[in-house]
Amino acid sequence: MSPEILSAIGISARVALVATALDAAVGLPLAYGLARKPMTAKSAVELLVTLPLVLPPTVTGYYLIVLLGRRGWVGAPLFGLTGWSVAFTWYGAAIAAAVMALPLLVRTARAAIESVDRDLERAAFTLGRSEWQTALAVTIPLARNGIMAGLVLTFARALGEFGATLMLAGNIPGRTTTIPLAIYTAVETGETGDALLLAGALTVLSCLVIFIANRLGTAAP
C-alpha cells in the first residue's frame, strides 16, 4: 500500500470519529428536544437540520465557507483573534462531515425516542423522577438501539463525505485528503489499482454498517 493510501485511511478514521462525536453532542439533545419538548419554531429547526440531506453537498460546503472560511461570519473574527482557521484543515473536514451526517442521526434518534411509550415516562414522573432523571433512566435506555443505529449510520456517512469536505477543507494530500478524495485523485491520475482498493474497502465497510444498523433496528430493547 502506498503512503498516500495509508495517510488517507488515517485521516478518514480521525475525521469520521470526530464528526460522530460532534453529532452525538449536538444531535442527541436536538433529537430529544424535537421528540419530547414543546419547541417554538420546531419546524424551522427541523428544516435546518434536514437541509444537508437534500441540498447538493457543494452548496452545503459553500455555506460552510461563508460561515467558517477565513473571511466568513464566524471564521473572520476567529482568525482575527487566534490567527487560525478551520478552512483547509482536517478539523474543517470533520465539521463538514458532521454537518452532512447530522440529519441521519437526528432523524433516527428522534424516531427511536418517539417510539418510547409516553406512559412509561409519565409513570416515572408519578414515581418521583424528574424529567432529566426520566430521560436517563427510562427514555434513553429504551431508545438505545435506535440511537446506536443512528450513530453507526452517522459514522458511515461521515466516512464517505466528499463534496462539502472538498469545499471547506480542500484536497491536501497528507492533511485533508480523506478516502473518497483519495479515490477521486487516484482515478484522475490513472492510479486505478489504488482507486479499486479504496473503493472496495469502503464498500465492504458500508455493507457492514448497514448490517449492524439493521440488527440494532430489529433487536428488542
Place this chain on the structure above:
Amino acid sequence: MSQRLEVGLRLQVPGFALDVDWTAGEGVAVLFGPSGSGKTLTLQCLAGLVHPQAGRIVLDGQVLFDATAGIHLPPQQRRVGYVFQGYALFPHLSVAENLAFGLHGAPRTERARRTAAMIERLGLGQLERRYPRELSGGQKQRVALGRALATEPAMLLLDEPLSALDMPLRRTLRDELRSILSEWKIPAVLVTHDLAEAYQLGDRVIVYEQGSVRQAGPRGELLWRPASESVARILGIRNILRGRVLEASPQGIRLLWRGQRLEAMAPPEPTPLPAPGSDVAFFARPEDLRLIRKDGPPPDPVHHTNLLSGSLIREADFGATWTLLVRLDEPGAPAQGDYDLEIEIPRFVYDTLRIRQDRHWQLSIHFRSIHVLPS
C-alpha cells in the same frame, strides 16, 4: 364517610371540553362512562400530568392544584400512585427494579427493605428477577400495583386496570384487586367502561359523558335509580321507553304508552313526582318481563299487572339466555324501531314453552319493574 378528595376541573382542548366537579371519600371512586368522555384526562389532571385551565384539587386538606391561587404541584410532589392502562412496566428493568423505581430517594437499606416487603405482601416471591415480558397478565397487574403502592402514596389512580386481560382471568383479578384496594386505606380513583367492574369495585360511581358528570352516588343508587334517561343509556339499560303521565301519587304512577295503561312504582323520595300530562322516560329491564304460560290458569289482574299481548318478530341466542323482540298487537308505530319490547328468558324456558313454534304471547310487567326516570 368523610370527603377526602375534592375535584373541580375545567380544561379545553381542541374538540373537547372537560368540566367536572365531584368528591370522594375513603374507598374506591369509579369514573364510569363511554370512551372519550374524559375519564383518563381526569386521572392525568389528578396526577399532575396535565394542567387544567381552571379548577381545584384538594386531597386530605392539601391543595394539589388551584388555578386562582396559581398552585400546580408537579407529579413528582403529589404522592399519587398511578396504575396505567396496560400497566406501563419498565421493560428494561426486572420486577424488583420496577418495584424499587419510586424509592430512589430512600437510603439503600430502606429501599431494599421496602421492596422486599412489597414482594412479600403481593406474593411476587419467585418473580423478582424476571422481566415484564416474562410475566402473565395477572402478575403484571400485581407488579404495577406494587410499584405504585411502594412509595406509600396518599391516593391511588387506576386506568382500566383489567382491560388488558382475558375474560376468565379478569374475574379472578377483579376480586384480587378489590381485596388489595380495601387493604390500603387510601382514596382510589378507578376508570372503567365496564359496568360489572364499576359495580364490583366501586364504593361510589361517577358517571361521565362528553366531559361532564351526569350522576354521582353510591353504586347501588346508580344501577337502580339512574338520574336521567341519558345515564340509563350510558349504563346500557334496555327497554328505555317514553310515555305520558296520567296520574301520579306516592302510591304509584299511571302511564299511557302505546295505547296501553301501565302501572309503575313512584320514584323514591326525594325525587319529585312527575306532573300529570307530562311526557316521561321509563324503563323495564328485559329480564323483568314475564311471558304467561298458556297451559296455566288464565291471567288475573291481581297477580298480573300491566298485561300486554304481542307477537315475536325476532330472537337472538346468547347461549344461556334468549332475547326475544316483541311487537304489540296494538296498532301504531312500534316503540323501538320495528319492535316494542325486548324480553330476556333462560334457555330452558325458551325450550319448554316451544317458543320457536309458538309466536303469539301474553306478557306482564310487575309494577315494581317499571322505573320512571326523573326528567
